[in-house]
Amino acid sequence: MRISSLAERTGVPVATLKFYLREGLLPPGAATSRTQARYDETHVERVRLVRALIESASLSLGAVRQVLTVLDDPPASKHLLMGAAQHALLRDEERRASPADSPADTEPAVALLSRWGWDCDLHDPAVVRLAEQLRAAEAGGVTPPAEQLDAFARACETIADADLATVPEEPEAAVRQVVVGTLLTDPILLTLRRLAQQQSGRAASGDRIPPDGRPGPA
Amino acid sequence: MRISSLAERTGVPVATLKFYLREGLLPPGAATSRTQARYDETHVERVRLVRALIESASLSLGAVRQVLTVLDDPPASKHLLMGAAQHALLRDEERRASPADSPADTEPAVALLSRWGWDCDLHDPAVVRLAEQLRAAEAGGVTPPAEQLDAFARACETIADADLATVPEEPEAAVRQVVVGTLLTDPILLTLRRLAQQQSGRAASGDRIPPDGRPGPA
Numbered sequence: 001m002r003i004s005s006l007a008e009r010t011g012v013p014v015a016t017l018k019f020y021l022r023e024g025l026l027p028p029g030a031a032t033s034r035t036q037a038r039y040d041e042t043h044v045e046r047v048r049l050v051r052a053l054i055e056s057a058s059l060s061l062g063a064v065r066q067v068l069t070v071l072d073d074p075p076a077s078k079h080l081l082m083g084a085a086q087h088a089l090l091r092d093e094e095r096r097a098s099p100a101d102s103p104a105d106t107e108p109a110v111a112l113l114s115r116w117g118w119d120c121d122l123h124d125p126a127v128v129r130l131a132e133q134l135r136a137a138e139a140g141g142v143t144p145p146a147e148q149l150d151a152f153a154r155a156c157e158t159i160a161d162a163d164l165a166t167v168p169e170e171p172e173a174a175v176r177q178v179v180v181g182t183l184l185t186d187p188i189l190l191t192l193r194r195l196a197q198q199q200s201g202r203a204a205s206g207d208r209i210p211p212d213g214r215p216g217p218a
Numbered sequence: 219m220r221i222s223s224l225a226e227r228t229g230v231p232v233a234t235l236k237f238y239l240r241e242g243l244l245p246p247g248a249a250t251s252r253t254q255a256r257y258d259e260t261h262v263e264r265v266r267l268v269r270a271l272i273e274s275a276s277l278s279l280g281a282v283r284q285v286l287t288v289l290d291d292p293p294a295s296k297h298l299l300m301g302a303a304q305h306a307l308l309r310d311e312e313r314r315a316s317p318a319d320s321p322a323d324t325e326p327a328v329a330l331l332s333r334w335g336w337d338c339d340l341h342d343p344a345v346v347r348l349a350e351q352l353r354a355a356e357a358g359g360v361t362p363p364a365e366q367l368d369a370f371a372r373a374c375e376t377i378a379d380a381d382l383a384t385v386p387e388e389p390e391a392a393v394r395q396v397v398v399g400t401l402l403t404d405p406i407l408l409t410l411r412r413l414a415q416q417q418s419g420r421a422a423s424g425d426r427i428p429p430d431g432r433p434g435p436a
Binding site for chain 2: 045048049051052053055113118119120124126127129130133134136137139140141142144145147148149150151152153154155156157158159160161162163164165166176177178180181182184185186187188189190191192193194195196197198199200201202
């Protein structure tokens with residue numbers, strides 16, 4: 001199909017598609033003349049993926065490019081592949097974060113993780129990031145109490161088991177699922193947290209609407 | 219204290235403090251001359267909070283301003299206050315998201331919420347947002363299966379109960395905790411999700427290090 005049809009199929013304007021091509025987010029089509037090229041179903045899928053990453057996961061163009069690099073050249077073993085996918089996920093937030101004045105002390109993070117029986121590499125960027133996030137929360141005056149963090153850990157074990165169950169065996173599909181699936185469901189998770197807070201708040205304040213539909217006490 | 223001392227105490231450069239003052243993120247100090255003002259401990263705390271919101275929660279300046287507005291003028295009842303805090307949280311992501319081509323169908327989101335027995339207002343911006351996030355995930359080719367979403371809901375109930383337990387009675391402190399506590403712990407939650415995925419991945423692939431410290435099967 002021509003670029004105008006690709007635009008129609010995906011709902012993305014031609015000018016944006018040309019931008020994706022220039023930025024390397026979309027592989028070039030098969031040239032049919034000096035100024036025209038043909039695109040196929042792989043382009044349709046790629047455009048939808050790029051659009052979803054930028055729109056929903058709010059990724060930077062650089063991060064989108066890294067996700068695509070992992071997708072286009074997946075490492076040999078499933079374990080390496082999960083690692084590469086994880087790193088692509090981590091890099092963007094690191095790049096967007098203001099550089100810290102001094103590296104955060106990782107000891108509180110490591111103490112937490114070992115209390116939960118989680119085996120983590122101390123140099124894992126996720127551990128370093130956790131340490132920085134704990135420090136930032138403390139600096140913002142909202143040091144999470146141990147009970148809250150323990151609840152987070154139990155909740156994240158539930159989430160991760162469900163996440164893993166969605167990862168297929170085939171390598172490219174597995175990377176896509178780990179990277180894109182995690183990124184695109186992160187916002188869903190945070191929205192559900194807010195909605196669940198409203199439920200908890202209503203239950204606590206007693207104005208939950210009972211199953212028979214009559215309003216509760218005011 | 220003078221602005222230079224405020225900079226020293228908070229580790230934030232004088233130029234940045236002046237920017238915060240111009241942008242209304244930091245209330246003016248008490249003027250001591252035409253060009254000088256005195257700042258106190260409330261300024262130290264405010265600067266730390268603004269810094270944490272921008273650095274860790276990656277909020278836009280507009281959203282930081284809204285959070286501060288809720289903090290500085292909390293509504294009368296705790297329930298209204300929780301609502302105002304929730305809205306301040308929701309607005310930023312809405313503003314940053316590209317405008318959707320067409321409003322998402324909220325029916326799948328509402329069906330999910332009622333399956334979980336969650337009473338939600340259909341016009342709640344969080345419900346609309348959930349509908350858009352589900353559509354975006356589907357558009358990105360990673361439609362979350364029902365089992366994964368059910369696990370998210372159970373996990374978020376655990377999280378929300380723990381969140382609510384941290385909210386104090388005093389109104390201003392409650393808003394601070396709901397807005398800032400949720401925003402600053404969101405990234406912690408997402409990092410723990412990734413670390414928990416690693417744990418699940420290791421457990422599934424059998425290379426978890428057993429408690430006695432001997433490496434498991436390669």
